[in-house]
Amino acid sequence: MADLRNNFVGIKSPNPFWLASAPPTDKAYNVERAFKAGWGGVVWKTLGSEGPPVVNVNGPRYGAIWGADRRLLGLNNIELITDRPLQINLQEMKQVKMNWPDRALIASIMVPCVEEEWKAILPLVEETGADGIELNFGCPHGMSERGMGSAVGQVPEYIEMVVRWCKQYTRMPVITKLTPNITDIRNPARAAKRGGTDAVSLINTINSIVSVDLDNFAPVPTVGGKGSHGGYCGPAVKPIALNMVSEIARDPETYGLPISGIGGVTTWRDAAEFLVLGAGNVQVCTAAMTYGFKIVQEMISGLSDWMDEKGHRSLDDITGRAVPNVTDWKYLNLNYVAKAHIDQDACIKCGRCHIACEDTSHQAITSMVNGVRHFEVMEDECVGCNLCVNVCPVENCITMVGLEPGTLDQRTGKMVEPTYANWTTHPNNPMAQVAAE
Amino acid sequence: MHRLGSGIAGGRLAPAEYEQNFSDLHPRFDKHEALVASDRCYFCHDAPCMTACPTEIDIPLFIRQISTANPLGAARTIFSQNILGGMCARVCPTETLCEQACVRNTAEDRPVDIGRLQRYATDIAMEQNRQFFHRGAATGKTIAIIGAGPAGLACAHRLAMHGHTAVIFDAREKAGGLNEYGIATYKATDDFAQKEVDYLLAIGGIEIRNGQALGRDFSLQDLTADYDAVFLGIGLAGVNGLGLEGEELSGVNDAVDFIAFLRQADNKADVPIGRRVVVLGGGMTAIDAAVQAKLLGAEEVTICYRRGKEHMNASEFEQDLAASKGVTIRHWLAPKRILGKDGAVAGIELEYTALRDGHLVGTGETGVIAADQIFKAIGQSFKASGLGALAMEKGRIVVDDHCRTSMERVYAGGDCVNRGEDLTVSAVAHGRDAAEAIHSAFAVAGQPAVAVA
Numbered sequence: 027m028a029d030l031r032n033n034f035v036g037i038k039s040p041n042p043f044w045l046a047s048a049p050p051t052d053k054a055y056n057v058e059r060a061f062k063a064g065w066g067g068v069v070w071k072t073l074g075s076e077g078p079p080v081v082n083v084n085g086p087r088y089g090a091i092w093g094a095d096r097r098l099l100g101l102n103n104i105e106l107i108t109d110r111p112l113q114i115n116l117q118e119m120k121q122v123k124m125n126w127p128d129r130a131l132i133a134s135i136m137v138p139c140v141e142e143e144w145k146a147i148l149p150l151v152e153e154t155g156a157d158g159i160e161l162n163f164g165c166p167h168g169m170s171e172r173g174m175g176s177a178v179g180q181v182p183e184y185i186e187m188v189v190r191w192c193k194q195y196t197r198m199p200v201i202t203k204l205t206p207n208i209t210d211i212r213n214p215a216r217a218a219k220r221g222g223t224d225a226v227s228l229i230n231t232i233n234s235i236v237s238v239d240l241d242n243f244a245p246v247p248t249v250g251g252k253g254s255h256g257g258y259c260g261p262a263v264k265p266i267a268l269n270m271v272s273e274i275a276r277d278p279e280t281y282g283l284p285i286s287g288i289g290g291v292t293t294w295r296d297a298a299e300f301l302v303l304g305a306g307n308v309q310v311c312t313a314a315m316t317y318g319f320k321i322v323q324e325m326i327s328g329l330s331d332w333m334d335e336k337g338h339r340s341l342d343d344i345t346g347r348a349v350p351n352v353t354d355w356k357y358l359n360l361n362y363v364a365k366a367h368i369d370q371d372a373c374i375k376c377g378r379c380h381i382a383c384e385d386t387s388h389q390a391i392t393s394m395v396n397g398v399r400h401f402e403v404m405e406d407e408c409v410g411c412n413l414c415v416n417v418c419p420v421e422n423c424i425t426m427v428g429l430e431p432g433t434l435d436q437r438t439g440k441m442v443e444p445t446y447a448n449w450t451t452h453p454n455n456p457m458a459q460v461a462a463e
Numbered sequence: 464m465h466r467l468g469s470g471i472a473g474g475r476l477a478p479a480e481y482e483q484n485f486s487d488l489h490p491r492f493d494k495h496e497a498l499v500a501s502d503r504c505y506f507c508h509d510a511p512c513m514t515a516c517p518t519e520i521d522i523p524l525f526i527r528q529i530s531t532a533n534p535l536g537a538a539r540t541i542f543s544q545n546i547l548g549g550m551c552a553r554v555c556p557t558e559t560l561c562e563q564a565c566v567r568n569t570a571e572d573r574p575v576d577i578g579r580l581q582r583y584a585t586d587i588a589m590e591q592n593r594q595f596f597h598r599g600a601a602t603g604k605t606i607a608i609i610g611a612g613p614a615g616l617a618c619a620h621r622l623a624m625h626g627h628t629a630v631i632f633d634a635r636e637k638a639g640g641l642n643e644y645g646i647a648t649y650k651a652t653d654d655f656a657q658k659e660v661d662y663l664l665a666i667g668g669i670e671i672r673n674g675q676a677l678g679r680d681f682s683l684q685d686l687t688a689d690y691d692a693v694f695l696g697i698g699l700a701g702v703n704g705l706g707l708e709g710e711e712l713s714g715v716n717d718a719v720d721f722i723a724f725l726r727q728a729d730n731k732a733d734v735p736i737g738r739r740v741v742v743l744g745g746g747m748t749a750i751d752a753a754v755q756a757k758l759l760g761a762e763e764v765t766i767c768y769r770r771g772k773e774h775m776n777a778s779e780f781e782q783d784l785a786a787s788k789g790v791t792i793r794h795w796l797a798p799k800r801i802l803g804k805d806g807a808v809a810g811i812e813l814e815y816t817a818l819r820d821g822h823l824v825g826t827g828e829t830g831v832i833a834a835d836q837i838f839k840a841i842g843q844s845f846k847a848s849g850l851g852a853l854a855m856e857k858g859r860i861v862v863d864d865h866c867r868t869s870m871e872r873v874y875a876g877g878d879c880v881n882r883g884e885d886l887t888v889s890a891v892a893h894g895r896d897a898a899e900a901i902h903s904a905f906a907v908a909g910q911p912a913v914a915v916a
Contacts (some may be wrong), residue, residue, distance in 0.1 A: 419505050
């Protein structure tokens, strides 16, 4: 049985699955239920300054896009930080932490970019016994209009400044939550590191309009005839999140900085992908909001079973394992040649590979051979682009097969070279680096 | 009447049972069901389902239209190829046509529910009486159509689209042909066949003259003299006989008559049925008669077919349906003699059969099944008079790929021709294609003999 115990910047939890700061972690009732269901930790829904709490809209807060059978693929929300009084949240956090000492309890915080504000709230949080704090520099709607959330996360200097304050005024580990609504995620991560953050967590939600009501010509969710952009999350954002996590994981300036991976984690497999790309643990929200807290049981068993099967004993065995294999395009081996291969026994003859290739790619798949419906790759046309693999409805029916060095690439008429050669040295590259004499 | 009373009698069931037994076999999908079902379609390239459809409906396109909340667009796609798409959705043996060809069968042994999705879209359009086609500008040409069945109706509609006028002659009281008289009641509930005729006629330019029989009220020659073209969609009016002792006994009936009578009966309790019923035959008609006999309250219904299961014309689905309703299907039994008592059927003697050297032979072993009613469903045959010298082959009208017969300006389609399977959907394809051929012939005839540069 694989050891799933997680130690993230000194914060211990029985497994690497935390609930992200969001509606599921809004109050003790939910968090208690989450811990009973098996979640390793929670990041309590973002606390604001003392005083009258924020108010939410009284209409719809969520919009969504769906896939097959109305399976939720992407969710967007316009909910703000907690709309409950600070003291109530603090009392409940303290009680929950006492009830569940083995679970991680992190406080998400968002107060104005004023030193006194941070200085004021940090001791209050610390008093609850919380294991750490997460700085919400990501919320892209509502709060950002007030100079908080992503408005801070988009300015690296502010990030660095606030992190520095936090490190100064609390002993608790500081996790800086980043917004993806920025051109280069490495800049805010570097700033957080300069400020002394213990970790970064990402991604927060992405600016989005999930759909438009075509009867009323208004964005969804529509509140009294108008809509506002929201924050996008769920399975649809995972690829964006994975890339951003890997960017930070492999950036020389932030290399080794602990990362809590967030963004569309729905299954154990998603979680494993975040971990191997450099995340120390993962945070989940949409999956829980879609299916309830019980899904963590699938994540725990799936991750554990996969690790057992592969002989990985602990999370340390897998964290960051894929990072060395993430590189820049220019370093990809241009001498590697692959061809698509269709398993005729698995083929159901839907023809999608053919029409995708014929209409939109390289005309390398037959549709008819000797008058019979038959789909086969023409290796002399196939550039190995993988589109057919992706449109085929049958898993593993079409696979990419790498050609062994020394075999003939029928398309180019050249032998496959055994050596590695990339764009930086390619003769077609006007900027090619000339090999040292 | 008691449920198990002997002889042939109506009223074997309670009113509610009749209602339930003759309600819709497959209720229409609701929107959610349709979305779930449509999502299974892979939108195949050069889709096999489409090729398998005699009317070549663009199935992937209409299913995608359903999946994108555009059922009316889906209906337009269907009706543009098959104006009787509503009935075909109900009666097509999809399991041997589009759904058999569905690639999902290869993947998971369960095709996309094409038939039910087609019904979903067509029902919505027809309930809203949404008309997608308009009568073309009048051409002044009038075409006589004999038979208001699927072939004749499809032909008339397509002719109207091209601006021609169609006059349909039909011997029966109502239009619809087998859709009205030959389909099992539970497949076309709520008077669907007549609603479909009304929907189709709404295009205009189509006149139906009921009670007009070929050979009795007019001949083909009369029509060719009076009309610009003629389309024959006269079906198969004859019923094969057994040629056996006892066939004249009371209680020996043609299955097609029974099916038609039941369809037309306002109150199913008025339809008399035997306590023990034997149906002879192996096609859809045999199944429809047997299943409905059971649904009318027959205690015991047995289909006897002289060959094996694999030879039956009835689809596997239909056979399973019959079995699920409690019909017993027995194979390798050929009728020898119908036994009577007091002028009525008492049973049937059958002989076991076998295939020897490719020939069906009796084994000599016989047995008797008690029965008070026997339905003959051993095939329909071409029966018509007044056709003159029209070329025939194997008892069907000879036509080419454009539904042209041996006679100038005379076209034919549906069950009466020597082309395609005897299916509603094939008849629709013939009627539609014949209309296109007629239209093209007019266009060719209308061109000047010598082109001027």
